[in-house]
Amino acid sequence: xxxxxxxxxxxxxxxxxxxxxxxxxxxxxxxxxxxxxxxxxxxxxxxxxxxxxxxxxxxxxxxxxxxxxxxxxxxxxxxxxxxxxxxxxxxxxxxxxxxxxxxxxxxxxxxxxxxxxxxxxxxxxxxxxxxxxxxxxxxxxxxxxxxxxxxxxxxxxxxxxxxxxxxxxxxxxxxxxxxxxxxxxxxxxxxxxxxxxxxxxxxxxxxxxxxxxxxxxxxxxxxxxxxxxxxxxxxxxxxxxxxxxxxxxxxxxxxxxxxxxxxxxxxxxxxxxxxxxxxxxxxxxxxxxxxxxxxxxxxxxxxxxxxxxxxxxxxxxxxx
Numbered sequence: 471x472x473x474x475x476x477x478x479x480x481x482x483x484x485x486x487x488x489x490x491x492x493x494x495x496x497x498x499x500x501x502x503x504x505x506x507x508x509x510x511x512x513x514x515x516x517x518x519x520x521x522x523x524x525x526x527x528x529x530x531x532x533x534x535x536x537x538x539x540x541x542x543x544x545x546x547x548x549x550x551x552x553x554x555x556x557x558x559x560x561x562x563x564x565x566x567x568x569x570x571x572x573x574x575x576x577x578x579x580x581x582x583x584x585x586x587x588x589x590x591x592x593x594x595x596x597x598x599x600x601x602x603x604x605x606x607x608x609x610x611x612x613x614x615x616x617x618x619x620x621x622x623x624x625x626x627x628x629x630x631x632x633x634x635x636x637x638x639x640x641x642x643x644x645x646x647x648x649x650x651x652x653x654x655x656x657x658x659x660x661x662x663x664x665x666x667x668x669x670x671x672x673x674x675x676x677x678x679x680x681x682x683x684x685x686x687x688x689x690x691x692x693x694x695x696x697x698x699x700x701x702x703x704x705x706x707x708x709x710x711x712x713x714x715x716x717x718x719x720x721x722x723x724x725x726x727x728x729x730x731x732x733x734x735x736x737x738x739x740x741x742x743x744x745x746x747x748x749x750x751x752x753x754x755x756x757x758x759x760x761x762x763x764x765x766x767x768x769x770x771x772x773x774x775x776x777x778x779x780x781x782x783x784x785x786x787x788x789x790x
Contacts, residue, residue, distance in 0.1 A: 471569050472488075473566060474566035475566075477529075482771040485517065485532075487767070493569060495547070496544045497545040499572060499573055499574065500542070500551050502540055504570055505790070506788070508590030511681070512534065512704075513533065513534070513774070514706065533570070534594065536558055536560060537557045540553065556580060557578050558570065568767070591759040591785040595622035598731070601731065602679050603627065606679065607699060612676035614639050615642070623703060623704065629757060631679075638672050642665060644780055665690055675694060677700075679701055680704070683704065683705040683706070687711070691726065694721075700728045773788060
């Protein structure tokens with residue numbers, strides 16, 4: 471079968487389409503013929519070699535979420551899964567392929583009316599947005615800033631924050647066009663990438679959800695209101711300065727909080743319960759997904775170039 475691996479760490483040209491044996495569903499697993507493959511920020515971070523210290527090596531088969539039809543089940547898995555359309559989390563590898571395997575507990579049947587592309591746009595990002603806002607303790611009437619809002623996590627976070635009664639939902643973005651699209655999704659204020667906005671924009675925020683991190687993270691710590699909570703859910707802009715915590719200490723009397731969040735820390739059944747609810751809402755049109763582009767699997771490198779140059783609004787999806 472066709473798959474995409476990292477030949478060399480670095481830019482997208484290091485991705486290579488290869489022929490590999492089809493995976494076999496082991497005990498507790500299902501095998502899926504993929505129809506849609508999500509291209510996420512974590513894939514780009516792994517591709518660059520940023521996480522090599524955590525065991526990722528050249529030759530790694532990228533991809534963490536797929537949608538498709540179950541073609542086989544392993545020992546201990548109910549055979550009724552065979553033939554069903556599903557979304558699945560494959561871990562941090564194995565998704566960029568014509569067939570993938572996943573643990574049965576990480577598989578969810580798709581509701582009628584939800585496409586595979588929509589499922590992989592929402593499946594992982596929706597969980598991050600939901601539980602990051604929960605960790606931040608957002609309450610009605612508070613102000614929220616979503617930094618890096620044009621990706622699938624940010625787009626979902628905007629909608630969820632508005633649903634939870636935020637009095638203002640500001641976003642950072644790179645252009646007026648993107649800002650207008652984010653306002654259609656529920657954003658109330660548009661800021662530039664440094665956090666500057668118009669005269670009516672809030673000057674402080676109770677909650678910041680940050681997908682970017684990077685060298686400018688301290689600027690956004692400064693935008694927290696007293697008792698403000700900053701939750702970073704990604705590092706697509708790179709690691710923050712090593713001494714960024716000094717910003718928190720300098721603002722000691724404002725009682726600020728900073729935390730990281732990974733959905734890995736949420737129990738699997740809780741993730742699946744929220745994901746099922748979000749899939750149902752998306753199928754009914756109550757939660758919007760944005761698929762930037764659907765590309766063939768062999769154009770994975772192009773998908774990554776789009777991400778690296780900031781061209782993506784929503785999520786790029788690969789299709790075998």
